[in-house]
Amino acid sequence: MIEDDVALDALKALSGPTLQYLAAIATVPHEPGLYVLYGDERAWSELGLSVTAGHQPLYVGKSEGSLNSRDVRTHFAAGGTGSSTVRRSLAALLKEQLSLVPVPRNLVKPDDSANFGLEATSETRLSDWMSQRLSLATWTAPHGAVLGDVETVIIRHLRPPLNLDKVGEPRKRLRAARKRMADLARAWRPAE
DSSP: OOOOHHHHHHHHHHTSOOBOHHHHHHHSOSSOEEEEEEEOHHHHHHTTOOOSSTTOOSEEEEESSOHIIIIIIITSSTTOGGGOHHHHHHHHHHHHHHTOOEEESOSSSOOSOSOEEEOHHHHHHHHHHHHHHEEEEEEEOOTTOOHHHHHHHHHHHHOOTTOOSSSSSOOHHHHHHHHHHHHHHHHOOOOO
16 A cells, blocks of 8 residues: 555556557656556567556656656667666567567677667567557656655556566566576677
């Protein structure tokens, strides 16, 4: 049960109507707040996940700057996997279905990072899948709200399966899938 009024307001907004990608570009505000990504029934199936509660989101995140820039333009944009934890989680679980190829996040200067990107056509396939299968809802934070605290309350309440932190569960399958992708990216070598 959520007792904080700000968190209750956030939960209500995040549980409300959702937007598809193209509508979100024009509608989501350039303000700080929280966002949730919802998947249709096929998305949950293709990700190998099971809904544990009605209208459960796949992911909850926060934007300290602009919801439009962070959740819409970064997460849904091809080329954004290296800087989007939700894209890396989706890519790890959809690797086989979408024939995704992981590469180092920085092709010019590969490192041993656990963060990875996708080669260009894989980026496009993942973005297309997201645009077809996912929708989102946002909540604009009131002045003075501590987004990290509100995010924690919402994540613990909704338990989205693609969040790795703040959920109170180990997420072993997701962590293993992301590790496999990171290992493949670290082994990547440029074509000669």
